[in-house]
Structure formats: structure tokens, C-alpha cells
Amino acid sequence: MTLWTQEAMNARLVRYADLIPCRTAFIDTKTPGSTEKENFTIIGAGVSESADQHVHITEKHGFNIGAARQPFGCVNSQHSHDTAEVFMVHSGRWRLLFGPNCEDGSLEIGPGDVCSVPIHMFRGFEKVDDGVGMLFTVLGEDDPGKVTWAPAVFEAAAGHGLKLAKGGMLIDTSDGDYQLKQVELEEVIDPETVAKLKTPPLDKLLECVATYERVRANPNPRSPLAAEGVEEAAIITPRPTRDGFEPGPISGWWPHGCNLRLLTLQTGAYVPMHSRQEAEVLILQEGTLEVSWADGAIVMGAGDTLTVPVGLPHAFRNTASVPAIAFVARGTEDPAPPVFLG
Structure with missing residues (x-):
């Protein structure tokens, strides 16, 4: 039986102040308008x-957690995920922004809002108000594959000077093309493939958004965690769960492999004390939260x-x-009820 010491649990905590950014994460990081974005894994x-x-x-965990931090006007370019x-x-x-060239419309989201963008369609995003903003992300599966970029x-x-090798490794050729020797490059996808990554109608995409309000x-039934001053709300629930949640408000027509909840504790x-049978990740949106164990x-x-x-x-x-x-990600589409001690 693992002894979860303070030191061991501290290693499972990533403080916002300790996040280590990467400014060279993707092929568009030298493209004007995208140079200031920071990527976090x-x-x-x-x-x-x-x-x-x-x-x-x-x-x-069965899913990945990441983040992007960008200033006003900074763009994350059009791409698709599997x-x-x-x-x-x-x-x-x-x-x-939706479509290979941002031609298929857009949606705007703000603090506390959640959007799950369907797989196999082009999306990008930009920061539209003053100052620096932060987006957390959940990517499905242990291996979410590689990004498919729009031809532009x-x-x-x-x-x-940026090229992409087969398999998704970035190569910077700004000092010369010698690095490309014996390297097979990723090819720009053809028009037929672009056509397959079709954007659903905007009214359909609205099913993929849950605003904080x-x-x-x-x-019905109440969350097993619910108590005086404690609420647990569904955000992404693909199907009915053993711990009492019905599908929605985001259910999706593609696999998520997880549930996403919003847990609120008043003063x-x-x-x-309770335990879970699946992975549980908390991302604190507002306030402070004490998490204790033995x-x-x-x-x-x-x-x-x-x-x-x-x-x-x-x-x-x-x-x-x-x-x-707190946002809470649970590592299955059908979480089991928590097991309370005593």
C-alpha cells in the first residue's frame, strides 16, 4: 500500500506560479500574431x-491536461485533433475560430466557460480583450496523437524557417536547411482531406458550449458530494453515470473518455473523507481549497x-x-460513486 506523504502529494500539485511555459511548442510560433503565446503541458x-x-x-490518466497563455490579439492557428x-x-x-481559413464562424467564451470542440474539424483561438489570459485544456486519451494543421x-x-518532420517534431531551419538532410517532412494535407474535416453548423456547435451562467x-438525483454549501454541477457528461449524473449539458457525438464537473464550496x-475509483484532477478556478488526507x-x-x-x-x-x-476531471465517461469512510 502506497504511503502518500506530504512530499509525495506535493509532487502531484502544479502551482500556477510554477508552470513552465514553452514558446516554441508548435509550427506557428514564429508566425506574426502567434509569437507571444505560451504553451503548458x-x-x-x-x-x-x-x-x-x-x-x-x-x-x-486516460486524458491530458494542458494550458495556453496569450496576450491580447495573440492567435493559436487553425488545427484539428483526433x-x-x-x-x-x-x-x-x-x-x-472555425474552418481551415477561419471562414466557418466563431464563438466567444469568457471566464468559467467551457467549450469542447468536436474532433476532425479545424479550430483556432485568439485572445480578444486587454491583458494576458489563460485557457486550461483537456485532451482525450493518454496519447492524443498529433495536430493536423490547415494548409495556410x-x-x-x-x-x-519552421518545418515539421513526420511524426510531429518541429525543425527550425532559420540557420540553414542542413537539418533537413535524411529527415522526411510532414506534407501539407490535400484538398480532399481538408474537405473531410468539415465544420458542423454553428447551431450544432452551440451544443458544445457550457457558459458559467x-x-x-x-x-436529480443529488450529487453524492452535495451537502450544505457544496454543489457539484455537470459540464461534460457523455452518458448517464453511476454517480447520478444525466448526459449534458455537453455530451458530444465523439468520445471524451472523461467527465468534467464544476465543484463549488461556500465558506x-x-x-x-472519500475515495474514487478513477483518476481525479482538480483545477482551481477561484478562491482557495484545502485538500486533506490522513x-x-x-x-x-x-x-x-x-x-x-x-x-x-x-x-x-x-x-x-x-x-x-474548481473544475474536476474524472477519468472515465461513467464515474463510480465515491466511497465515503465511516
């Missing part, structure tokens, strides 16, 4: 194309990420004067 391998990308926690990509807005306002992204990157606590609220406790602050070991009895408490609000 928090849990899992992610989809970065750069050998410089730091991975904070390598343990497999597994789920979920955006959780931590700060700032963001515009999601390849063309723009080539003008700034729209999210409601699980009413003084407490969730007693041998210690961690106090999370806004922007911190904690992965709780499977089977470890743990409790939650809000000791601050403002609500604690």
Missing part, C-alpha cells in the same frame, strides 16, 4: 511539437492543478471568505 504527453516542452506530471479538445477559460475573453499554417510557417448543480463547507493537507490557490491518487481517501474544505470553485 501539465499532465500527460500533450501534443507539443517541440523538444523544449516541459511536462510537469508524466503519469498516465481526440477531444476541451477549453476551460481561467481568465480573459477568447474567440474560437504550413505556408506561413515555411516563410519563417448556464451550469447548474445536479438536481466553511466540507466534503468528508497524512497531510494541501491548500490550492486559483490556477493550481492537483491530481489525486486513485483510491486515496481525501476531503475538501473551504476555509476562506469567498467561494472555492
